Amino acid sequence: MTRERLYLFDTTLRDGAQTNGVDFTLQDKQVIAQMLDELGIDYVEGGYPGANPTDTEFFSAKPKFDHARFTAFGMTRRPGRSASNDPGLAAILEAKADAICFVAKSSAYQVRVALETTNEENIASIRDSVAAAKAAGREVMVDCEHFFDGYKENAEFALACAKAAYDAGARWVVLCDTNGGTMPHEIETIVGAVVRHIPGSHVGIHAHNDTEQAVANSLAAVRAGARQIQGTLNGLGERCGNANLCSLIPTLRLKKEFSESFEIGVTAEKMTTLMKVSRTLDDMLNRAPNRHAAYVGESAFVTKTGIHASAVLKDPHTYEHVPPESVGNYRKVLVSDQAGRSNVIAELDRAGIPYEKNDPRLTRLVAELKEREAAGYAYESANASFELLARRTLGKVPEYFKVEQFDVNVEQRYNAVGQRVTVALAVVKVDVAGDRLISAAEGNGPVNALDVALRKDLGKYQKYIEGLKLIDYRVRILNGGTEAVTRVLIESEDETGEKWTTVGVSPNIIDASFQALMDSVFYKLVKSGAQG
Numbered sequence: 450m451t452r453e454r455l456y457l458f459d460t461t462l463r464d465g466a467q468t469n470g471v472d473f474t475l476q477d478k479q480v481i482a483q484m485l486d487e488l489g490i491d492y493v494e495g496g497y498p499g500a501n502p503t504d505t506e507f508f509s510a511k512p513k514f515d516h517a518r519f520t521a522f523g524m525t526r527r528p529g530r531s532a533s534n535d536p537g538l539a540a541i542l543e544a545k546a547d548a549i550c551f552v553a554k555s556s557a558y559q560v561r562v563a564l565e566t567t568n569e570e571n572i573a574s575i576r577d578s579v580a581a582a583k584a585a586g587r588e589v590m591v592d593c594e595h596f597f598d599g600y601k602e603n604a605e606f607a608l609a610c611a612k613a614a615y616d617a618g619a620r621w622v623v624l625c626d627t628n629g630g631t632m633p634h635e636i637e638t639i640v641g642a643v644v645r646h647i648p649g650s651h652v653g654i655h656a657h658n659d660t661e662q663a664v665a666n667s668l669a670a671v672r673a674g675a676r677q678i679q680g681t682l683n684g685l686g687e688r689c690g691n692a693n694l695c696s697l698i699p700t701l702r703l704k705k706e707f708s709e710s711f712e713i714g715v716t717a718e719k720m721t722t723l724m725k726v727s728r729t730l731d732d733m734l735n736r737a738p739n740r741h742a743a744y745v746g747e748s749a750f751v752t753k754t755g756i757h758a759s760a761v762l763k764d765p766h767t768y769e770h771v772p773p774e775s776v777g778n779y780r781k782v783l784v785s786d787q788a789g790r791s792n793v794i795a796e797l798d799r800a801g802i803p804y805e806k807n808d809p810r811l812t813r814l815v816a817e818l819k820e821r822e823a824a825g826y827a828y829e830s831a832n833a834s835f836e837l838l839a840r841r842t843l844g845k846v847p848e849y850f851k852v853e854q855f856d857v858n859v860e861q862r863y864n865a866v867g868q869r870v871t872v873a874l875a876v877v878k879v880d881v882a883g884d885r886l887i888s889a890a891e892g893n894g895p896v897n898a899l900d901v902a903l904r905k906d907l908g909k910y911q912k913y914i915e916g917l918k919l920i921d922y923r924v925r926i927l928n929g930g931t932e933a934v935t936r937v938l939i940e941s942e943d944e945t946g947e948k949w950t951t952v953g954v955s956p957n958i959i960d961a962s963f964q965a966l967m968d969s970v971f972y973k974l975v976k977s978g979a980q981g
Contacts, residue, residue, distance in 0.1 A: 452709070452710055452711055452712045453650075453676065453710060453711050453712070454676070454711070454712055454713075455671065455676055455677070455678065455701060455707075455711045455712070455713050456491040456492065456621075456653075456676060456677040456678070456713075456714070457489075457490050457491050457492070457677075457678055457680070457694065457697075457698070457713060457714060457715070458490075458491065458492040458494065458520075458550075458623075458653065458677055458678065458679040458680075459485050459490045459492065459493050459494065459679075459680065459681065459682065459694060460494045460522075460655075460679055460680070460681055460686075460691065461481060461485070461681040461682045461685055461730070462478050462481060462482065462493070462494060462495050462496050463494050463495070463496045463497060463522050464681050464685065464686045464687065464691050465681045465682070465685030465686060465691075466496070467686060467687035468685045468686060468687065468690070469687075470734075470736075471685060471734055473503070474503070475503050475506055475507060477733055478495060478496070478503070478507050479507070479512065480733070481682075481730065481733070482495060482512050482514075482517075482519070483512065483514075484726055484729065484730075485517060485682075486512070486514040486515060486516050486517040487515075487516075487719070487722075488715055488719055488722065488723070488726055489516055489713070489714040489715035489716060489719045490516070490517050490694075490714065490715070491516070491517060491518065491714050492517060492518050492520050492548060492550075493512075493514070493517040493518070493519055493520060494520040494521075494522050494550060495507050495508060495519060495520065495521065495522075495546070496508070496521075496522060497521075497522050497523055498521050498523065498540050498541055498543070498544035498546075499523070499536075499537060499540025499541065499544075500523075505540070508521055508544035508545055508546060509545060510545050511545045511546070511547070516714060518547040518548045518588065519545075519546050519547050519548070520546055520547065520548040520549065520550050520590075521541050521544040521546035521548070521549050521550070522541075522549075522550045522551075522552065523537060523538070523540070523541035523549065523550075523551060523552070524537055524538075524551065524552055524553075525538070525551045525552070525553045525574045525575055525577075525578035525591075526538050526574050526577055526578050526581075527574070528564055528565075528566035528570045528571070528574060529566075529570070531577070532577040532578060532580070532581040533581075538578060538581065541582075542581065542582065542585050542587075546587065547587070547588060548587055548588035548589070548590065548620075549582045549587045549588070549589055549590070550589075550590045550591070550592055550623075551575070551578050551579065551582070551589070551590070551591045551592065551614075552591075552592045552594050553571070553574065553575045553578075553591055553592070553593060553594060553610060553614070554571055554594055554595060554599075554610070555593035555594060555595060555596045555599045555600075555606075555607045555610035555611065555625075556594070556595035556596070556598055556599030556602060556603075556606075556607065557599060557602060557603040557606045557607075558595075558598075558599070558602055559594070559595050559599065568606055568609075571610065572609055572610060572613045575591060575610060575613045575614050575617070576613045576614075576616075576617045579591060579613075579614055579617035579618055579619050580617050580618065583617070583618045588620050589618060589619045589620055590619055590620055590621035590622070590623055590653070590677075591611075591614035591619050591621070591622055591623065592623045592625050592655055592679075593607070593610055593611050593614070593622060593623060593624055593625055594625050594627050595625065595627045595628070596610075596611070596624040596625050596626070596627075597624065597625075597626050597631040597635065597636065597639055598627070598628065598630075598631075600639050600642075601635075601639075604642075608643065608646060611624070611643060611646075611647060612646060612647065615647045615651060619651070620651065621651055621652070621653045621677050622647055622651055622652055622653065623652075623653035623654065623655050623677065623679060624639070624640060624643065624652065624653065624654055624655070624670070624675070625655040625656075626654075626655070626656045626657055626663075626666060627655075627657060628657065628659060629656065629657030629658055629659025629660060629662075629663065629688070629689060630659055630660060631656075631666060632660070632662070632666075633662055633665045633666050633668075633669040634669070636654070636656075636666045636669040636670050636673070637669040637670070637672055637673045638673075639673075640652065640654065640669070640670045640673035640674060640675050641673040641674060643674075644673065644674035644675070649673075649674030649675060649676055650676050651676075652670075652674060652675045652676065652677070653675055653676070653677030653678065653679060654666070654667050654670035654671070654675045654677070654678055654679065654692075655679040655691075655692075656670075656679075656680075656691070656692045657686065657687075657688065657689065657690070657691055657692075658684060658686065658688075658689045658690040658691060658692065658693075659688055659689045661689070663680070663684070663690070663691060663692035663693070664692050664693055664696045664697055664700070666692070667680065667692045667697060668697075668700065668707070671701075671707065671711070678692065678697060679691075679692065680692035680693060680694040680697055681693070681694060682694055682695060682726065682727060682730050683695055683727055683730055683731065683739070683742070684696075685730075693742075693743075695723060695726075695727050695742065695743075695744060695745050696742075696743045696744060698713070698715050698720060698723060699720060699723065699744045699771060699775065699776050701713050702715065702717065702720055702775075703771045703775060717775070720775060720776055720777075721774065721775065721776065721777045722777055723744065723745055723776045723777050724744075724745040724776055724777035724778045725777055727742070727745040728745075728829070728830060732830055732923060732938065732950075735923050735924070735925060737925070744771070744776045744778065745776055745777070745778060746778075747829065749773070749778055750769055750773040750778055750779065750780045751780075779795055780795075790811055790812065790815055793811060793814055793815050793818065793839075794806070794811070796835065796839070797839060800832070800835070800836050800839065802836065802839055802840060802843070802845075804843060808843070810842055810843050810844070811843075813842055814838070814839060814842040814843070817838065817842060818838070821838070821954075824934075824954055825927045825934050825936050825954040826936070826952055826954050827936060827938075827952060828952070830938060830950060830952065831938060831950045831951050831952035831965075831968075832949060832950060833941075833949035833950060833951045833968060833969065833972040834950075834951045834952045834965070834968045834972075836972065836975075837951075837968055837971055837972055837975070840975065846971065846975060847974075847979070847980065847981020848981060849881070849907075849910055849971065849974050849979065849981055850879045850880060850881040850882075850907060850908075850910065851879065851880045852877065852878070852879050852880075852903075852963075852967065853878045853879065853880055853885070854876075854877075854878040855875065855876065855877045855878070855899065855902075855903075855963065856875065856876045857873060857874070857875045857895045857898060857899060857959055858873070858874045858875075859871060859872070859873045859874075859895060860872050860873075860874065872891055872892075872893075873891065873892045873893070873894050873895045873897065873898040874889065874890075874891050874898060875889065875890055875891075875892065875895065875898035875899045875901070875902040876888070876889045876902060877889075877899065877902040877903050877905075879903075879907065881907060881908035881909065881910065882908070882909070884908050886906050886907070886908055888902045888903070888905035888906045889902055889905075890902035890905055895959055895962075896922060896959070896962045896966075897919075899959070899962065899963055899966060900919050900966055903963075903966055903967070903970065904917060904970065907970075910974055910979055913973060913974055913977040913979045914970060914973050914974070915944070916943045916944025916945075917941060917942075917943050917969070917970065917973050918941065918942055918943075919939060919940070919941055919966075919969070920940050920941065920942050920948070921938075921939070921940035922937070922938075922939055922940075922962075923937070923938045923939075923940075924936070924937055924938075924958065925938075927954075932956060933956065934954060934955070934956055935954070935955060935956065935957070935958045935961045936952065936953070936954050936961065937952065937953045937954075937958065937961040937962045937964070937965050938950055938951070938952055938965065939951050939952075939953075939962070939965040939966060939969055941969040941972075941973070943973060943976075947976075949969070949972055951964075951965040951966075951968035951969045951972065952964075952965055952968070953965035953966075953968070
């Protein structure tokens with residue numbers, strides 16, 4: 450049986466940027482775009498060239514994608530202007546993108562009140578903009594904004610807007626539930642009506658989550674004939690967010706109603722990275738992951754106490770609608786020490802750390818993990834720190850060196866040209882096999898100074914850490930007040946390009962940072978096979 454192709458369109462870098470508290474840097478956008486391409490997303494919308502300096506620079510060169518089509522977003526030509534005399538449209542056409550997604554009103558009320566123009570001029574604007582983008586050699590799609598409300602108000606006009614886009618050559622006509630208020634049965638009915646005029650292979654859905662039904666509405670549109678789904682990672686978006694691709698992707702791949710009829714660009718193998726992708730985005734934005742998120746949440750496959758836990762221990766799939774590992778997640782049974790051992794053993798297997806199943810030190814490792822997680826450590830986000838903790842508990846990490854003391858001072862002063870500058874100075878005293886070494890370094894902040902000082906001279910181990918560098922630093926306050934506890938996550942990279950994350954927790958941010966720095970250095974030494 451031949452399966453139809455469904456196309457996934459990610460709008461995280463634009464719609465997601467409208468989330469309260471989210472602000473992507475250029476580097477953020479570049480990293481996330483590559484991550485989406487590696488996942489297997491078909492279209493990655495990068496933003497609105499010309500709207501701000503970050504998006505304009507992002508579209509100054511195409512990312513090197515293996516799969517996705519890089520897409521620019523923008524408005525159709527303004528009412529009263531020609532396509533050749535609209536600066537906004539010109540900026541979109543000049544962007545280095547494979548495709549262009551125009552947004553256009555498809556509600557008579559919105560055209561009248563928001564645009565203050567006529568229905569005829571709005572349709573002409575859609576037609577002219579699509580034609581201009583086609584002439585520039587771009588794949589074109591049109592987001593029909595307020596389509597479902599517009600359809601219920603004036604179906605003839607809403608359809609005319611969609612038809613104008615399709616007839617002018619748009620590859621995709623995307624129906625938008627812009628205020629997120631449409632019900633799934635309404636979506637299915639209206640999309641079903643649209644595909645009688647526009648082939649479903651050219652129809653998409655863009656759902657907002659204001660009634661907590663964006664995923665359901667997207668699936669309803671697919672059932673009715675739509676073949677493109679727009680959404681964001683972790684459901685980011687303005688107000689209540691957008692359709693969550695981290696929920697849609699596994700549903701489309703794993704639920705028979707969809708998997709038997711459709712195929713998507715995200716392979717089964719790539720889907721096993723979904724939880725990591727979700728967590729990576731949260732970590733980049735310094736947001737706490739939603740523990741109860743479907744599929745990728747920490748609690749998505751957790752069972753606690755009572756008859757449910759008993760049943761899961763006998764048959765792991767009793768309360769699991771899909772295998773946890775299919776999305777990169779894993780099972781947790783919070784009921785007994787034995788269940789805790791199972792979870793730790795699964796982590797050890799993943800890390801490739803050898804162990805004996807009857808080793809009593811495993812029980813000690815379980816207990817220590819529980820204590821540390823209660824104190825604020827997050828080992829699911831810090832793979833290297835988990836490996837070190839496990840290896841140390843199992844007696845398999847040499848004591849390469851010991852930090853006897855460290856000091857950090859921050860001084861504000863005038864430099865040689867009379868500018869007021871702030872400089873951090875760190876001094877670290879270490880014992881390497883009986884040799885006491887003292888290193889000092891300046892940095893643009895206390896953590897940078899500590900990092901440089903710690904790695905400046907480790908005696909016989911120095912050769913192993915020459916290529917080590919800190920590439921990211923994230924801080925989260927775990928509780929408020931004057932006795933706040935701070936969690937620090939540090940991402941490091943070595944000369945091979947391998948990256949890892951370490952964690953530190955303390956009421957003192959410098960202490961937490963130094964814990965994470967130490968773990969990073971020790972992990973590099975273990976990875977390099979240095980002998981104690």
